[in-house]
Amino acid sequence: MVRSLRIRLTLSHLLVIxxxxxxxxxxxxxxxxxxxxxAMEESLLAQARITAxxxxxxxxxxxxxxxxxxxxxxxxxxxxxxxxxAQNVAPLTDTAALNGSDLAPYANASLQLSTQLDxxxxxxxAQGTVLVDSLQEQQGQALAGDVVAQQALAGRxxxxxxxxxxxxAAMHAALPVLADGQVVGAVYLSQPLxxxxxxxxxxxxxxxxxxxxxxxxxxxxxxxxSRAVARPVRDLTTAAQAVAGGALGTRVAAQSPDEIGRLxxxxxxxxxxxxxxxxxxTDFVANVSHELRTPLTSIKGTVETLxxxxxxxVAVRDHFLATVEGETDRLIRLVNDLLLLSRVDSDALPLHCxxxxxxxxxxxxxxxxAPLARARGVTVRVExxxxxxxxxxxxxRLAQVLVNLVDNAVKFSPPGGAVTVRVSQVGERLQIxxxxxxxxxxxxxxxxxxxxxxxxxxxxxxxxxxxxxGLSIARALxxxxxxxxxxxxxxxxxxxxxxxxxxxxxAVPAPTAGDAIDTRAGQRSAGRT
Numbered sequence: 001m002v003r004s005l006r007i008r009l010t011l012s013h014l015l016v017i018x019x020x021x022x023x024x025x026x027x028x029x030x031x032x033x034x035x036x037x038x039a040m041e042e043s044l045l046a047q048a049r050i051t052a053x054x055x056x057x058x059x060x061x062x063x064x065x066x067x068x069x070x071x072x073x074x075x076x077x078x079x080x081x082x083x084x085x086a087q088n089v090a091p092l093t094d095t096a097a098l099n100g101s102d103l104a105p106y107a108n109a110s111l112q113l114s115t116q117l118d119x120x121x122x123x124x125x126a127q128g129t130v131l132v133d134s135l136q137e138q139q140g141q142a143l144a145g146d147v148v149a150q151q152a153l154a155g156r157x158x159x160x161x162x163x164x165x166x167x168x169a170a171m172h173a174a175l176p177v178l179a180d181g182q183v184v185g186a187v188y189l190s191q192p193l194x195x196x197x198x199x200x201x202x203x204x205x206x207x208x209x210x211x212x213x214x215x216x217x218x219x220x221x222x223x224x225x226s227r228a229v230a231r232p233v234r235d236l237t238t239a240a241q242a243v244a245g246g247a248l249g250t251r252v253a254a255q256s257p258d259e260i261g262r263l264x265x266x267x268x269x270x271x272x273x274x275x276x277x278x279x280x281x282t283d284f285v286a287n288v289s290h291e292l293r294t295p296l297t298s299i300k301g302t303v304e305t306l307x308x309x310x311x312x313x314v315a316v317r318d319h320f321l322a323t324v325e326g327e328t329d330r331l332i333r334l335v336n337d338l339l340l341l342s343r344v345d346s347d348a349l350p351l352h353c354x355x356x357x358x359x360x361x362x363x364x365x366x367x368x369x370a371p372l373a374r375a376r377g378v379t380v381r382v383e384x385x386x387x388x389x390x391x392x393x394x395x396x397r398l399a400q401v402l403v404n405l406v407d408n409a410v411k412f413s414p415p416g417g418a419v420t421v422r423v424s425q426v427g428e429r430l431q432i433x434x435x436x437x438x439x440x441x442x443x444x445x446x447x448x449x450x451x452x453x454x455x456x457x458x459x460x461x462x463x464x465x466x467x468x469x470g471l472s473i474a475r476a477l478x479x480x481x482x483x484x485x486x487x488x489x490x491x492x493x494x495x496x497x498x499x500x501x502x503x504x505x506x507a508v509p510a511p512t513a514g515d516a517i518d519t520r521a522g523q524r525s526a527g528r529t
Contacts, residue, residue: 004230005226005229005230005233005234006223006226006227006229006230007226009222009225009226009229009230010219010222010223010226013218013219013221013222013225013226014215014218014219014222017214017215017218018211018215021207021210021211021214021215022211024207025204025207025211028203028207029200029203029204029207032199032200032203033164033196033200036195036196036199036200037161037171037193037196040171040191040193040196041159041161041171041173043191044119044159044171044172044173044189044191045157045159045173045175047119047189048157048173048174048175048187048188048189049175051121051123051187051189052175052176052177052178052186052187055123055177055185055187118191118192119134119189119190119191120133120134120135120170120189120190120191121133121134121187121188121189122134122138122143122187122188122189122190123177123185123186123187123188124143124149124152124153124174124185124186124187124188125184125185126153126183126184126185127142128142128143128146128149128150128153128186129141129142129143130142130143131185143188146188147160148160148172148173148174148188149174149186149188151174152174152175152176152186152187152188153176153183153185153186154176154183155176155178155183156176157173157174157175157176158173158174159171159172159173159174160172160173161193162193164193164196164197164200168192169192169193169194169197170190170191170192170193171190171191171193172188172189172190173188173189173190173191174186174187174188174189175187229260232252232253232256232260232261232263232264233260235252235253235264236252236263236264236267239251239252239267239271240267243271243274248271248274248275248278249271249275250271251268251271252264252267252268254267254268288334288338292331292334295327295328295330295331296327296331298323298324298327299324299327299328302320302323302324302327303324305320306320334469337469337473338469340473340476341469341472341473341476344473344476344477344479344480349480351393351394351397351480351481352394352395352396353392353393353394353481354392354393354394354395355390355391355392356390356391356392356393356395356398357388357390358384358388358390358391358398358423358430358432358501359382359384359388359423361395361398361399361402362382362384362402362421362423362432363382364399365399365402365403365406365421366380366381366382366406366421368403369403369406369407369410372407372410373410373419376410376411376413376415377415377416377417378410378413378415378416378417378418378419379417379418379419380406380409380410380418380419380420380421381418381419381420381421382421382423383420383421383422383423384422384423384424385423385424385425388423388424388425388430389425389430389503390503391430391501391502391503392502393481393501394481397477397480397481398477398481400473400474400477401473401474401477401478401499402421402432402434402499404470404471404473404474405432405434405474405497405499406419406421406434407470408436408470408471408497409434409435409436409438409495409497410436412436412438412439412495413436413437413438413494414437414438417436417437417438418437419434419435419436419437420433420434420435421433421434421435422435425503426500428502428503429483429500429501429502429503430500430501430502430503431498431499431500431501432498432499433496433497433498433499434496434497434499435494435495435496435497436494436495437494438494438495439491439492439494440489440490440491440492440493440494440495441487441489441491441495442491443491471485471487474499478499478501481501482501482502483499483500483501483502484499484500485497485498485499485500486498486500
């Protein structure tokens with residue numbers, strides 16, 4: 001079995017050409033042969049008809065067949081050139097014998113033309129005996145057993161064609177000779193098929209020559225086409241093997257707009273994503289190691305200090321134990337966050353969804369962060385219309401997302417600033433926008449915000465205990481609900497984080513219209529904002 005794609009494509013191309021040329025040649029030869037044979041059959045029947053009419057013209061042949069032998073004997077044949085003279089049968093100038101018939105010229109012309117075309121003429125009696133044979137081979141012999149002769153003597157025109165492969169292939173045609181409606185004999189004509197055979201043989205040779213030329217040209221063209229197809233596939237195979245070996249930076253040339261080019265571009269995109277995934281995995285391991293190393297180092301140092309004698313001082317001991325507890329809590333939070341992300345990535349995170357009032361969930365999240373907002377001097381308010389549709393979501397996970405978003409907004413807002421949480425409905429989706437008045441995010445860093453362990457302000461977030469997983473977890477939880485999380489920011493004008501989620505068809509009590517919470521004053525007031 002041929003394993004090379006290029007050879008298989010070339011062979012298939014040649015096979016198509018061979019089949020097409022074979023079918024075309026067969027149809028051409030068959031159609032040409034049928035045309036020549038049909039024309040020859042019509043010519044023979046026409047000659048036989050004219051000869052039969054000439055034999056009975058002017059009453060030379062009686063109803064009982066009398067006179068047919070005498071009329072036939074007048075057809076004299078010259079053995080040198082087989083010219084048939086029909087002078088005594090129907091002389092061209094003997095108008096008395098023809099009794100006014102105008103068939104005599106056609107009879108003479110037919111007999112002479114038949115001889116020139118190498119047509120064999122035999123005239124049969126009513127019993128099937130050969131009375132005249134232009135080749136003088138079967139005179140006096142009976143042809144009653146010949147199918148064509150039998151049909152002619154039965155009063156029907158008949159014809160038969162020998163196989164073209166036969167040594168002396170010929171076409172035979174016979175017509176009855178009628179006198180007063182009675183069959184008194186038959187005219188039997190035979191035409192050799194060697195002219196037709198020569199024409200068909202010449203056509204077959206031309207067809208074979210054309211086929212050979214077509215095969216050569218198609219072989220060259222097929223080779224070029226198969227090379228153009230096989231080379232990109234071979235390059236893709238080599239590149240795929242390189243990627244399987246770990247060379248994720250491998251790329252292939254993909255410039256053509258066809259399917260091969262699209263396949264190459266898809267391969268390059270796949271390898272680019274694999275490279276990004278590997279880099280993300282490497283960064284993830286490095287970041288996890290770094291995040292774990294800091295609290296573990298702090299815990300180890302504290303324990304060593306306590307072991308060296310600090311445990312005897314109650315104040316120092318309590319301070320160090322509080323440090324150990326804080327670092328332990330930090331490790332627990334980090335491990336829990338990583339476990340949550342792992343479950344989301346593997347679609348193993350259970351969600352207990354039910355219809356929720358999204359505005360109420362936002363108010364609860366803001367109330368949880370009210371102490372932090374008051375401590376920083378930041379106002380947090382919720383804006384929501386009174387006729388929002390419910391959402392189908394897990395209340396705990398959705399509250400976790402909103403707490404994270406509001407917490408980030410409060411931390412990055414300056415004292416005296418404001419954080420606005422807007423709940424609205426856009427079509428069949430509900431969305432929450434958390435807008436702060438912080439310094440914003442530089443454009444070159446905006447696309448990286450939300451990546452795991454990424455911090456826009458590393459020193460500030462680490463000092464406040466951040467690990468860089470908050471937005472990653474929020475985005476993962478929103479996507480688990482079938483929603484999306486978008487971040488828009490302008491340097492110096494703050495940041496807007498938008499969360500969109502599909503509305504539920506289940507009805508829930510309508511929320512209170514437009515509650516606003518002033519965390520600096522610690523008061524909650526109802527009113528449209």
